[in-house]
Amino acid sequence: MDAVFKALADPNRRALLDQLHLQNGQTLNQLCRHLRMTRQGITKHLGLLIKADLVVPLWRGREKLHYLNPAPLKQISERWIDKHKAACLRALTDLTKGLDALKTEPN
Amino acid sequence: MDAVFKALADPNRRALLDQLHLQNGQTLNQLCRHLRMTRQGITKHLGLLIKADLVVPLWRGREKLHYLNPAPLKQISERWIDKHKAACLRALTDLTKGLDALKTEPN
DNA sequence: CGAATACGCAACCAAACGGTTGCATATTTG
DNA sequence: CAAATATGCAACCGTTTGGTTGCGTATTCG
Incomplete structure (x- = not known):
């Protein structure tokens, strides 16, 4: 639960959740377009969201789709x-x- | 709103809220008894909670009472x-x- | 096949965080 | 008034955080 609170603490990560809320299952590159930051930066944020189980990654070929987990x-x-x-x-x-x-x- | 999320991100601060939830209007020293940390450390945490408006301080003489604000x-x-x-x-x-x-x- | 695309990993850096120590200030008490 | 109590303020310090750059790997496309 601590991981969830920590994950929610950053505005960029909340923005990522909002973005996925707008369109679920986006790839990393898609998410990059809405946030001015390097891809690697966003990867880190997504890492925390995934660790907190707020986002579930799903590989399809070379693409990594990101799905919300509201639980x-x-x-x-x-x-x-x-x-x-x-x-x-x-x-x-x-x-x-x-x-x-x-x-x-x-x- | 960012301040609220940030304030909730730390387990010690959530413990402080829980403690006030148990007994509202406690002084700083009272709160210190339930958390092993220096008084100054707790003051800092309370500062963030107050800045996020989750806690409202109220001076009575030399004592500072802390009240929850659920808003x-x-x-x-x-x-x-x-x-x-x-x-x-x-x-x-x-x-x-x-x-x-x-x-x-x-x- | 080679080139382009989508992504991961590691090093690095400045800034913020969590916590301490030391000292100052205001209020109450004897 | 003096001593004790309740708190504030500032400096400092190790660790974490947020972000970058550089390079490596796997998948798709022509």
Whole structure:
């Protein structure tokens, strides 16, 4: 799961996911066209996305197709984000309580 | 939004959020007890969480209370994660289609 | 076959990161 | 007031990160 968070930390990698979201199964060279960076640079980013299992590579001849894998995103959403989102109301009341305590208690 | 993703990238920072999730409004020293690291190190991590607006600091005398702010998490969930989760089925069919193309097309 | 295409691997580099140490400042307490 | 407490700020340092350049390999095309 750490690998997923780390993979999502870079805007270029998120852009790559977005690009694949736009058209799934693109080759490396196709992805290179949308991001101004050397091919090798993009290869590195894709490497992290693949290691995080957010992208699945598929060789066809000399071409490497890249497919999205939404499973990890679903996991961090369910196991992490939702947990914290659920505490939304609680967190807000805590904060306002803290603010009130300040006002009524101006030592 | 980039700041939020970056803030979430580190396991220590996620642990801090978890800790605040357990008990909201903790002081810096309180948070230090649950993480083996110097106070200054934790201050840095909290700094990033605060800059990402995931945590809101509140001074009470010489103590600095830390409160969760669930809003940014909700945003990236709605504006990013859900978008990609929605394409889940689509992505899977794309992948299997890619696999099939390989099988039926073994040049 | 030879040339072009699609990609991988390794070295290298500047910048950012994660963490520490040392010291300064503000608030509370006795 | 003096001492203790709670925190901030800055310098420093090893490691990781993001990106490049250079070269090697496999597949396709003419």
